Amino acid sequence: MMSSTFFIRNTRTLKSSYFPSKLLFNSYATSQPVVQNPQERFDNQLKDFETLTNINKKARKKKPQKSPFVKNLLLGVFDTDILTYPQLEKDEVHNLEKNVSSVKKLMKQNHMMNCNSLQKNFRQNLYDHKAIGLQALQIMDGMECNITESLAFLEALSEHSLAFSIVNNEQLGVQSLVKYGSDYLKKEYLVPAMKGESLTAFCISEAAVMDISNFQTKAELSQDGKLWILNGHKTWVINGVSADILIVFAITDVVKRDTFEETRLSAFVVEKDFQGVSVGSNHQTAGIEATDITFTDTPVPVENVIGEVNKAQELLPSLINEYRLSISSICCTVTRKLLNNMIKDILEKSDEKNLLHKTDAVQEKIGQVTTSLYAMESISYLTAGLIDNYENQDCEMECAIAKIFATENTMKTSLTCLDLIGTLAASETHWANILHKETLLLSILHESSDNLKIITSLLGLQYAGVTLNERIGKIRNPLFYAGFTLAKMWSDRRNVNDDPKLDLKLGEYLHPSTMSSSQNLEYCVKRLEFAVEVLLARHGPEIVNQHMELRRLAEVIIDIYGMTACLGRASRSYCIGLQHGDYEMMIANTFCNYAVARVKENVKLIYLGTYHTNDENYRVLSKRAFKFKEYFPKHPLSRNF
Known part of the structure; x- marks a missing residue:
């Protein structure tokens, strides 16, 4: 092995505009520090002073942790506090709207920029608007946003054609350092990333690996204990070509207990x-750089470990949950673009002889998209409010629901646009085609x-x-429990007849x-409780393999959460007198009608079970197809005589 001193990187000369001199961290440089001239030192001190004086203390006291809302729905328990839709203080809303408007204007100005990656000058423009490191502390020149405010900024950032790359850089790369980076990592890597001088990439996916316990990327500590030696291969790394900083997850330890093996991960800044x-x-994929x-044998200094060694799997859930939620914000922006462009396109095609926008076929589609977009927004910001308002709130199912609902409905909206526009949308440059990709x-x-969906159901079960x-x-x-069985048969008679007792009294809130x-929401909660009991009683531990039924259960859970979000939001809007509040009530009621x-x-x-549905038929047909390794029925014109 080559000498460890060979691998020590050149020390960067960083301006200290984000860290007052008393807060500077220990340097790991091996060379003599650069001596600043008096003018440069004065400028840095002035910036330090400006940073400190511009800090507005944000007093955000969280309420005690609640039981997980969606998970409790599977037990028939409904927390009525959730129907009070979360909101920000008036001055917070004013400042947020002002800052988001500025970022949105920047995105629209740069929307047509012909590039496949986040170029440095564009990233520095984002830095000027404090749009990188949204949740970083103000002393680091961050916005110190909560999750709700971050979603609003991400919606604005998603106006750009490189939205996916921007969000991956922010929510996975930068956020890893903001939340879990040491003081040294923040100084050495986070500051340049926030200033737009460097770009991050999150390296976690591996080819044909479905579980982190099967990772092939591994790191071993060198004999002198100063370096980790990294070996492995990561695939589909977003921003991977242009990134300067790589956040890499690798196996650093495997603990064996009898026949059980526990894989432990560590995260590194490379x-x-x-x-x-x-x-x-670069993979040939339009719109992103992957x-x-x-x-x-990549040497990584031990100082470059994010969090603690062998505990990266503990920081992943928080990052992944917020990332899933951020995808829903991109979907809201894309769906809004699709809807607005579709409305303009239809109005342009309408004339006195052909009032296209007044036909039932068009009005149905526009109404459906409006309703689904409203539900997407409602779910996203309800989930963000739960995370912001309660200490260490368990929202893993809520974040998963937000992503599932948003991506599926954005795809439906995209297909609706293609269907209404027709042949013109086949053009590579047509807005509908671009947004569809x-x-x-x-x-x-x-x-x-x-x-x-399967993961969501299993988490709840x-x-x-x-x-x-x-x-x-x-x-x-x-x-073995005859008395219990007879009593249960009597108590379940209403559930079996699809007439559950509605005693939650949600209408009072x-x-x-x-x-x-x-009342429809109450009905759905009761039916979910019944479905959970039926599935667990029927399959027991084998429920993990009943994927078709798990999908149905997930769809029930998603619809109930969507109903909750829409009703809470619409009720709030109507009660405080927001413009179009009456139409919001109509949207919420419309969503609930279809959801129930x-x-x-x-x-x-x-309830009917496998043999009353096509589930078993699908299993048999699938086995036949795999046996012959192709579509097995003969051609319609075939003969055997």
Whole structure:
């Protein structure tokens, strides 16, 4: 092995505009510090003073942690506090609107910029608007945003054609350093990233690896204990070609207990110019810069570990949850673009002889998209409010729901646009075609909605199973608990007849105009509780393999959360007298009308079971197709005589 001193990187000369001199961190440089001239020193001190004097203390006291809202729905428990839709203080809203408007203006000015990556001058423009490191402390020249404010900024940033790259840099790369970076890492890497001098890339995905325990990327500590030697291959790294800073996750330890193995990860900050880092060619994907990166005996200083060694898996959930939520904000912007462009296009095609915008076919589509966009926004900001308002709130299911609902409905909106526009949308330069490609990226990169639905259901069932364990045991063994079985048959008669008792009284916490919809919401919560009990009693631990039923359960959960978000938001808007508040009530009621119909059908299929649906037929047909490794039915014109 080459001498460790060979790998020590050249020390950067950084201006200290983000850290007052008394807050400067210890330098790891091996060379003599650069002596500043008096004028430069004075300028830096002046910037330090300006930074400190411009800090506005943000007193944000969180309420005590609540039980997880969505997970409790599976037990039939509804926290009525959630119907009070979260909001910011008046002065916070004023400042936020002002700053977001400025960023949105910048995005529209640079929207047509012909580039495939976040160029340095553009990143520095973002820095001028404090649009990088949104949640960083003000003393670092950050905005010190909460999650709700961050979503508003991300919506504005998503106006740019490189929205996916911007959000990946902000929510995964920069956010890793903001939340978990040491003082040294913040000084050495976060500051340049916030200033736009460097770009980050999040390296976690590996080819054909579905679970982090199967990672092939590994790091071993050198004999002198000063370096980690990194080896492995990461795929589909967003911003990978242009990035200067790589956030890399690798296995650093495997603990074996009998037949059980526990994989432990560590996260590293790796500079692109470290030895052994090789970047592959850019994947041919419109709208983003994605590539593969290989690490071959790459030396990484021990100071470059993010958080603690062997504990990277503990910081991932927070990052991934906020990232999923940020995807919903991009989807809101894309859907809004699609809807607004579609409205303009239809109005331009309308004339006195052909009032296209007054036809039922068009009005139905516009109404559906408006309703789904309203629900997307409502779910996103309700989830953000839960995270902001309660200490260490468990919102993993809520964040997953936000991403699933947003990506699926954005795709539906995109297809609706293509359908209404017709042949013209086939052009590569047509706005509908361009936005459709953006929508595809949002839907399939990193994790698909289908897999995320299964994960969401399993998270909820795992939580509910702890409470229902004894009850489910009795249901699955009726001969041993005859009295319990008879009592349950009597108590379940209304559920079996699809007529649950509505005793949650949710209408008391909403505007009276939502009475019908609030009853529909109660009905859905009760049906969800019933469906959970049916699935656990029928399958027990094997429920993890019943993916078709897990998807149905996830769709029920998503619809209930969407109803909750829409009703809470609309009720608030109407009560405080927001413009179009009456139409918001109409949108919420419309969403609930369709959602309750979907819930009714999905729970019915769950109750009827596998052999009353096509589930078993699909399994048999699938096995046949895999056996012959192709579509097996003969051609319609075939004969055998």
